[in-house]
Amino acid sequence: MxxxxxxxxxxxxxxxxxxxxxxxxxxxxxxxxxxxxxxxxxxxxxxxxxxxxxxxxxxxxxxxxxxxxxxxxxxxxxxxxxxxxxxxxxxxxxxxxxxxxxxxxxxxxxxxxxxxxxxxxxxxxxxxxxxxxxxxxxxxxxxxxxxxxxxxxxxxxxxxxxxxxxxxxxxxxxxxxxxxxxxGTSPAPAPQPAPGRTVIVHLETGVDAVMDIDEYAQGVLPYEMGSGWPVEALKAQAVAAKSYALAAGAVFSDTRSQVYGPLRYPDTDAAVEAVRGVYLAKEGQIVMPFYFGHCNGRTRSPAQAGWNAASNRPYLKGVECACGNTAYFGHGIGMCQRGAQTMALQGSSFDEILRHFYTGIEILGLDSGSGPILTPANATVYVVVEGDTLLSIAVRFGLDWGAIYTPNRHLISDPNVLPVGCQLVIPRPATEEGQPDVYVVQPGDTLFALSRRWGCGVDDIAAANGLGSETLIRVGQRLRKP
Ligand SMILES: [Zn+2]
Ligand SMILES: [Zn+2]
Structure with a gap:
């Protein structure tokens, strides 16, 4: 259409x-x-x-x-x-x-x-x-x-x-x-959509590179936030950086847009990997978020920061921030990076951080058009391979195909044609208590962080899963919540 x-x-x-x-x-x-x-x-x-x-x-x-x-x-x-x-x-x-x-x-x-x-x-x-x-x-x-x-x-x-x-x-x-x-068959035969989103990066060498959005984000995080920050803050930063680039379509590789360079770290790479397919949006369209070093206890709208009032956006409002600073470092609009760090250290997830700093924002890849919000705790990610259909995937996960289509509509232009390589969010059915009882370990998770999130002790998780003294967990491992 x-x-x-x-x-x-x-x-x-x-x-x-x-x-x-x-x-x-x-x-x-x-x-x-x-x-x-x-x-x-x-x-x-x-x-x-x-x-x-x-x-x-x-x-x-x-x-x-x-x-x-x-x-x-x-x-x-x-x-x-x-x-x-x-x-x-x-x-x-x-x-x-x-x-x-x-x-x-x-x-x-x-x-x-x-x-x-x-x-x-x-x-x-x-x-x-x-x-x-x-x-x-x-x-x-x-x-x-x-x-x-x-x-x-x-x-x-x-x-x-x-x-x-x-x-x-x-x-x-x-x-x-x-x-x-x-x-002229109806519906029109759909060409295969590109498996991923790309951004055009004007490199310092003068070359314009067409880059996979996640590959790009892995080159931005080391410069715009840095290795060693809390995982949930890095994930929030990755979502903001990707959304910024996609909303712009083409970006410079320096501070005119976002800094992109050759450094890579395991933790920044893992954070990007953990939020694949997740973007900030309003009414389904990816929007341009802003972020900055730190605020003075409260962020500000573009107009409050002295920008033209035309740059105001409903998701860019001044909000309280717990970063503990008394002066601005940066323009003060959107996500306060030190505030994101503080929230992450206090146990907030990346989506809670983003929803705090971007008022009323939609998170594509997490929010479904209707129904419950899909968080990593009650959903898993499935990568489409050749020959998959919505129905075959639904059968594999024991779900109705609509339950898979609805939260992934923004990725699927024709329900009869699934883009190979596309990452679908698969909701996990809730148990009788309404809570998922099995959790799939995500990149960046530790037993300690999970114990904080679930309000229990590390020992309780170890006991419920027969881990013994083994405290290392691996991505994809299924853990029973105590
Ligand atoms: Zn021609
Ligand atoms: Zn702040």
């Missing part, structure tokens, strides 16, 4: 620079698939490049934009809303009237045909565009002068003044795309 503001609700989003568009609204009367002549990294480097000529305009290399990207596996990343007029097709008429997507590949050989998954993805884009803009029919041009068709290749845009080009180099199997459109 296409949202009211022009985004494919099933595609990943990596918004491109806004000044790489015409200001005119795109009329969306047709579709032009391009050949990327390469892979995503190369394309993203151009799209996000700020390289300019002496006269201040973008260089030919940097002057590139397109609505989105169709990867070999059929996953789609959208850079601009479909109402935007990108620079893809070389002259103003097609650029302000047609929607354009790059198709991965075509580097060697140039005429490499789209993969079946790319065919399906292009067909899905065309089908949804046609419904969105109310095209009466979908067809290719009859001849070189036909300007009333809906589907053109880039080189065919010479009829509107575009420069001659080989693009898309005979890569588009129109018969297959039109056949896929003709099938």
């Amino acid at each position: 296409i949202t009211a503001d022009g985004w494919l609700d099933w595609a990943a989003r990596a918004p491109g620079p806004l000044d790489k568009c015409y200001t005119a609204v795109n009329r969306g009367i047709g579709y032009v698939p391009h050949s990327a002549v390469g892979f995503y990294g190369g394309w993203a480097s151009r799209l996000f490049s700020g390289e300019r000529r002496a006269d201040g305009r973008y260089t030919a290399y940097a002057a590139a934009s397109v609505h989105g990207w169709v990867a070999y596996d059929g996953s789609v990343t959208q850079h601009y809303p479909l109402s935007a007029s990108c620079w893809a097709s070389g002259s103003e008429y097609p650029n302000t009237n047609f929607i354009a997507f790059e198709n991965e590949g075509g580097f060697d050989p140039e005429d490499e045909l789209l993969t079946p998954a790319q065919v399906q993805a292009n067909a899905r884009i065309i089908r949804e565009l046609a419904a969105w803009r109310g095209w009466p029919e979908i067809r290719r041009p009859h001849d070189d002068g036909d300007t009333a068709a809906r589907l053109y290749e880039h080189h065919e845009c010479v009829r509107w003044g575009s420069a001659p080009t080989a693009c898309p180099s005979r890569r588009i199997p129109w018969d297959s795309i039109l056949a896929a459109l003709g099938e």
Whole structure:
């Protein structure tokens, strides 16, 4: 489906620079698939490049934009809303009237045909565009002068003044795309979503790296919080850092965004691992949180910190903080890192910390759309493998498939197609007392921390589980609560 503001609700989003568009609204009367002549990294480097000529305009290399990207596996990343007029097709008429997507590949050989998954993805884009803009029919041009068709290749845009080009180099199997459109099965065949979320990181070397969000977070935590902090504070920091980057889409690797570097530590890595798939959100959309060193006993809203009132957000309010400092270190908006440390030392979990500092925040990956809040104590994580279906996973865990679908809806665009590698939160059925009696050990857990959380002694846990004098526990181990 296409949202009211022009985004494919099933595609990943990596918004491109806004000044790489015409200001005119795109009329969306047709579709032009391009050949990327390469892979995503190369394309993203151009799209996000700020390289300019002496006269201040973008260089030919940097002057590139397109609505989105169709990867070999059929996953789609959208850079601009479909109402935007990108620079893809070389002259103003097609650029302000047609929607354009790059198709991965075509580097060697140039005429490499789209993969079946790319065919399906292009067909899905065309089908949804046609419904969105109310095209009466979908067809290719009859001849070189036909300007009333809906589907053109880039080189065919010479009829509107575009420069001659080989693009898309005979890569588009129109018969297959039109056949896929003709099938028009309902629901539309879903391309496989990318297994993870990615962020574009402008590295100091000048290279723009497309990075897995968890890999990125592991390079941020050592700098933005540091090894040796309490586990729950590190987990809260990881969730905040990931949400910040995903809300931004592209980030600098220094203090302009968040510091990213080569240091890695076992405890910061484990904290990131423990909150995989968990993000901060409002109404289901990942939002940009802020955080800072410490406050003076109370955090503040953007307006209270002297920022433009337009930067106020309902989740960025001033709240009490137990960090024990008397002056601000940092802007004071959002999560006080020393306050997070204090709360963690006093036994708060990372989600309690986040809910304290971000008023009314939703925690994607923990909160379900309805029903009980899923915390690590009453849920487990399952990684989807080839061949899994919601039903097969439900049977394995002894649950109704809806019980798995509901808390993971934000990860699943089509309940019939589970993205391989996707991490599903699986609720564990409560016992008769309404409390889960078995706990699966998470990264960062210790017997001591669990005894604090459960309000019992280390010895009680050891006795209930026959641990003897063994106090080391391992991730994934199942412990009976005493
Ligand atoms: Zn092209
Ligand atoms: Zn504080």
